[in-house]
Amino acid sequence: MLILLVLACAAMGIPLLALWGDGRRGAAMFIGFNTLTLLAILALAIQVLQDGAFTAGGGQFLVDDLSIVLVLVDGVVGLSTAWFSRNYMLHETVHWSLSRRRVRLYHAMFQTFLATMLLALLTNNMGILWVAMEGATLSTVLLVSLFRTAEGLEAAWKYFILCGVGLAMALFGTILLYFAAQKIMGHGADALLWTHLAAVRHQLEPQVMAIAFIFMLVGYGTKIGLTPLNNWLPDAHASGPSSVSAVLSGLLLNVALYAILRAKVLVDGALGRDFASHLLMGFGLLSLLVAGFSMLRQRDVKRLFAYSSIEHMGLATFAFGIGGPLASFAGLLHMVSHSLTKSSVFFSVGQAVQDVGSREIQRIRGMLEFSPLLGWAFMLAVLFILGMPPSGLFLSEFLIITSTLQAQPWLTPLLLLGLGVAFAGIFPRMQGMVFGAHQEGVARQSVVGIIPVFVQLTLVAMLGVFIPLTLVQWMQHAAQLLHG
Amino acid sequence: MTGILLELAQVLLVAFLAPLFAGLLRALRAILQNRRPAGCWQNYRDLYRLFHKESLQAEGTSWLFRFAPYGIFGAFCLAAAIVPILATGLPLAPAADVIALVGLFALARVFQVLAAMDTGTPFATLGAHREMLIAGLAEPALLATLFTASLLSRSTSLSVIVAHLEQLRFALHPSMVFAAAAFFIVLLAENARIPVDNPATHLELTMIHEAMLLEYSGRHLALMEWGAQIKLTLYVAIGIALFLPWGIVPTAEVASLPVTLPVLLLKFAGAAVILALIETLLAKLRLFRAPEFMATAFLLGVIGLLTFFMLGA
């Protein structure tokens, strides 16, 4: 029942925001709804804590150890994004002189996006999962092009077409999945229910499942931003509002990866582990390397961190490809820490960009000087993203490298190359932005908006120093689940 | 007791015969170059005169400038107490082995160089860095030769080495031949002799050792000169100890001193002759050829080591 409550909390915001969601009131409502959602999610988590995984709505909805973790992250990031978005959008509204309609659109679409994310995580139906992903895409398209700049339009168009086509492929994969499932479960509504599929996954037709998984991989992989399907990602991140970039990196990529993981469990049952894990390792490593090298020449700060998202998603994908309870655990931890950290990065970057009035790394200087707190927030977030202790990413990378050296010793050099290059790409730019003397014409604004950064970074640090036992158990069970 | 007496005797002997040895060398050179020698005792007269002169201190020099002469002199006196010249196994000998001995010379040199730089005059600093360079290249060569000896005798304590080399009578080691050659070059270089440096010239552009003394006068200069003479004598003494050790008796056998002492003096005289010959026959090298010269010394020392390992002797 709580599942429905969560979804309801998220969904009921949509029409209200669409109607009255402009100005300060809209921002307040936005925050309010997300607070409600978060509370509902916490309640849900407590229930899961008490009596484990369970389904609802006639098996249509499912919450288990895998999804609850990501749902929690969704709730937290959603709320902090809402908080950040308040000041941010007030500033943007003035700067771009957005009409009230546009602001309403923004809030409504944002809420839709968050709702669909939750739906994707909480549904038990692979078809609905697809529907939710598509919904999330559509709702973010208009957010990316919110400012109606040529750049924004172009980015949004690419995002729309590429992800649309990608998701079409994913749909084909889903259809094939259903096609395979039919053979065993017969024609019917629950032939797409993940729990049922998982129960019979060993009997699913291998050839069909192979093709189905490839289609889903290409489809959802486009949304994860796996190379070479990632071309939409930097553009969309760069052109949209920073709040949107934050959730794109922080939530959307995670959910896409989540979809693939669900599919992986099934295909593992049908064709054994190697098939999926080789694909995931290949894509992950490729993305890691390509993204790493792409960062060496970035001039645009938001693009820079968009690539870093690709890199981290690649790393997580790689981890799941390595497989085994340890690596899968590490992958999950990586997903969680990454979405918390990366969204913080985008919050601080967004504010810095507003203060300086440019996305060019060259023009952003001396943040510590013109806004110390912002500078610290940004620096810490970036150091965390780079996997410096006590970040949770340090732990996850530690575990990933460890298990890689155990499972695939000869891939570790590539892994380290990717990490090293990424470091060399991001760090000096961060230095230039944080240190030194700032240029004149900087409009410093209050740092209330980036309070969530500190909250989230504290959480990430906690993930690196002392993970609560329940969380550990959830993630371990989830790892077991993925490991099959 | 005898040991301590012998120790004192040796130090005093070296200290007071060093000018004589240096003077002898000068005289021989003069003769070989068809000049009228000033006589072996000239150095004593010089020192006497210098000691009685007033000594000046250049403006802007610090306590280092005044301290250096005594420090250097003290260092060489200590060295004189360690090198087995009259006898092996002197009480102070174990306090410093060959390595420490080289370190001691280095210490003296550093003081001299620092004192020179303290004056801050162009030529003093010129001499200073030249000196450091030559020494820096000479030290490894010197240690290489000493290593050869100490590998032979499984010890780095000079008097043990001497005792050991004495054991095996006229069995001349091939490795020691190379070592000897290397040591000889080092001796020339370290004591500012031709072909590396010319003790007799004050031609600024080529001088090394003298350049550092330019600011010294009176008793300080006397001490410096005296120290240099002692250093020369010590080097010769070390050479003798390493390559013709026969006649250096253990402290216990002081009785045989009357016999060995003349032999020792003879050896010194011989060394003086050889040095004089070399210095007349060779020409002064251009300064930047000096490193190559030292490199040959280093090479010879290394070859000595290698031959030790190849031939096991």
Add this chain to the structure above:
Amino acid sequence: MTITAQGLAWGIPLLRLLAALLLLLAFAMLAQRRLLTLIHLLAWQGVVLAAGTALVALLTGQTELWFSAALTLGLKAILIPTVLHRLLRRLQVHGDVEAVLNIPLTLLAGIALVIFAFSLAAPITALTGPVTRGMVGIALAAVLLAFLMMITRRKAISQVVGFLAIDNGLFFAATSATLGMPMIVELGVALDALIGFVILGVFFFQIRETFDSMDLQNLEHIREE
């Protein structure tokens, strides 16, 4: 679900025929230069799709398939094409669709794709029931052809058409290959298609008012140098 004997007797060949038509239309689109005809072809594909769905519904007697057939007809055969038509006129986009690749080559590639799709689907086809034999292959071929068309066209609208054609291929797979997805999924998919289409419309005007042209070159500025 059971299919009656006479149903097998005349129904299956008919379904095959429709499948063939779909593929043919896909080829036609690939070959087509003019935008207007492109849209007509799309509409016809929608019709075929609807017919196929209806046929399956008839054969298997699932009532909800009738509904989805109607939906398809309304959405894919009538609504979307007409709206596209309108847009075309409103935005004064006319003339030819200059392809990146010249048509014969494209067709050759298309044929290769079809062969590839069939060879891919062969093992699956072997193990499908009598009704759906070969359908997966055809659907896959249709999808790939549409994809190829998107790659080889330069105008935003033609890309959208290709996108919709992919959608059609998927629908065909969903209905005739799997004899209909679960209703809820069908609904969701249809809803998404609708929203997507609306957003497309919004886009066209935005693009139009920003670049006053529907040519894709305007949308190729963001790049790494």
Add this chain to the structure above:
Amino acid sequence: MISCLPLDLATGALLLWLGLGLLGFLLGGWPTAACRLIFPLSSVVALLLAVSGFSALTAPPDQLQLRGPLPALPWSFQIDPLSGFFLILLGLLAFAVTLFATGYFRALSRPALRRLMLQYHTFLLGMGLVLLAANAFTFLVAWEIMALASYFLVVTEHEEAGSRHAGFLYLLIAHLGALAILLGFVLLAGAAIAQGGPFSAMLHAPLDPFWASAAFLLTFFGFSAKAGLLPLHIWLPDAHPAAPAPVSALMSGAMLQMAFYGMLRVDFLFLGKLATWWGPFVLGVGLATALFGVLFAAVQTDMKRLLAYSSIENMGLIMVAFGLALIFRAHGLGALAALALAAALYHALNHAFFKGLLFLGSGSVLHGAGSVSMDRLGGLIRQMPQTAFFMLLGTLAIAGLPPLNGFVSEWLLLQAFLLSPALPQSTLSAVLPLAASGVVLAVALAAYAMVKFYGIAFLGQARGARHAHEAGRWERSAMALLSVACIFLGLFPGVLLNLLHPVLQEMLGQGFAVQQGLWLTPVSAQRASYSPAIFFLGMATALGLSFLLIWSFFGRPLRRVPAWACGFPVRTPAMQDSSLGFAQPLLRIFAPLYQAEREVDGAGRWRMRIGEPLYRGFYQPLSLLALWLSAQVLRLQQGRITLYLLYSFLTLLILLAVWR
């Protein structure tokens, strides 16, 4: 009770440091108060740490575990003689340096001071944690904390792009090193690592030769990135001068030794069985590093930069001794290995003291004379006599001159070298003495470099900065402490060597003969003996006697006269050697190495620029390659949507074709 004392003491000290750091961050608003309160306290804490180290030498090893991020991955700490020794090093050095800091940082601006307080103590904390860490995870976290904190300290003057670049280079190399270390640990401990397998589980890890060598190479690479060995030294000459003096002192004196600590633990304790080629390899790298470092130290014009290069040289020497120990150990010559290792450890401690002293001194020079560029200094011995005196001691010590401490470790090292005939491999034992003479060359050149360092900066006439003032009380007392330490270690080596015994026991299972009294006889009195105390007394008496005699006979007051300018009418400071002029012979001899090029500066004067060969030869090409690759990669992202569609299309087809 007494057995568990050391670890508690050490951890307590670290916690106190953390607390003091935070307190300092809060009190930063009142600079003088903060400095006067925090730094003296934390130097006392440093003493505590040293005490814990001393007691750890004798106490049995001790463990401590805390719940880590995962229940299976605890934070675990331990203390044993090895870490004890390095704790002593850290504690004593930190004690003096922090006292110095009390006076040194008064002038800092408030926000800068706040940051510094926090980062400085975090740095100390990090180093302490590295020494106490007892499993790979804890170790790496501590390692990264140390690197990060020191990075922030390096970029304290972050306005200069130069120091930022130095910091970046430093952190990048440190990061890569950390990754390599991690890999090495994983090879050593296998899957246990993720379960927080303690170091004790890694002892004598059973590995087949190939993987053992891999682990050795990886860890060696990782640690040498921190130790600044060739070719990973590139960050060091930039980073150390960029940091404030006390930090440079800590980085050079203590942090570099953390790398040595890691090598010791891994190679002797984890990889119990050594391959025969490791020793020569390490020795070769060490020797190359030492010669390289000293050759470049000799031609520097900046005091701190010179010292940084000399740190490289000293790490090289330590590595030579370490490599020698590895060789002996690999051939089962425990006693000789003990001797070599003792030399290495002794030198590590020496280096901590005299290098710390010299860096602190150059800090006082920076404050007193306003510059550390030797071409602006000169004659400081008159304006800052006490500092000059301490620096003289430091210079003599680092130049390896008896009877100071630098000479002792050098002496031990050479003794170890001379024992090489005991080795079965004749070729190896033939090569080793050559290495020995290489070491001597390095030391002799070090004397050259350090004489230049002292002579140019403190002697002669002032070049640029005419007015200088003596360092403050705190500074001088700190330098005095370190000088005393240098003298003590120089005159009474037996004390420390006996202390080292348990460490050697732990590493090699045997130490060497206990030293009694003032005598230093590593093997036997017959073999070799050295008694710095007697040595010193002898020299002192000779000196004193000669002085007394000469003074009593010929003693007459000195007369001050202007120095003779070799016939030139005037005598200007410019007529002295410049710092490069002093090194000119070396520049000429090793010209190809230096790639020295002359350029005319604004005032139309010739200036000589020294290039870093490895930077041009290796690092620049590397970065260019990376940039080229990134350019190639970015071609993927060139804007045309149809192309992007093509990518995914092809991806799909290929996957289908290959994997169905």
